Amino acid sequence: MHEYEVLIETINPCGGEAHAAREFKQIEAASPEAYVAAQGRYPVLDSGKNASGDTIITTGDGKGVMIRYTFTE
Numbered sequence: 001m002h003e004y005e006v007l008i009e010t011i012n013p014c015g016g017e018a019h020a021a022r023e024f025k026q027i028e029a030a031s032p033e034a035y036v037a038a039q040g041r042y043p044v045l046d047s048g049k050n051a052s053g054d055t056i057i058t059t060g061d062g063k064g065v066m067i068r069y070t071f072t073e
Contacts, residue, residue, distance in 0.1 A: 001028045004071045006035070013064025020068075032057055032071040042067060 003026065010021040029035035032055040036044065042059040045066070050056055052072075060066040 001030060002073060003028055004032065004035070004073055006072075007068075007070040009068045009070075011066045011068065032069065035071075036069055040067065040069075 006025045006027055008023045008025065009017075010023075011017055012019075027035060029038075033044075033047070036057050036059065040059050042061050042065070045058045045060045047055070047057045050070075055071040057069045057071075058066055059069075
């Protein structure tokens with residue numbers, strides 16, 4: 001298991017990123033992908049790393065609601 005700090009941003013189609021609900025969590029998981037598979041509500045739309053090396057996974061319902069998870073070790 002690895003420890004991560006996760007920023008979870010819930011983005012709805014009406015408010016966009018400017019009005020996203022943000023939440024920080026400290027978690028233990030085998031990997032970011034395993035956490036999203038177990039805890040996520042929607043299928044994965046995109047995944048990758050940012051310039052800082054953090055893992056970013058975006059999920060969504062295909063109708064505008066997206067949840068972006070940013071994992072920092």
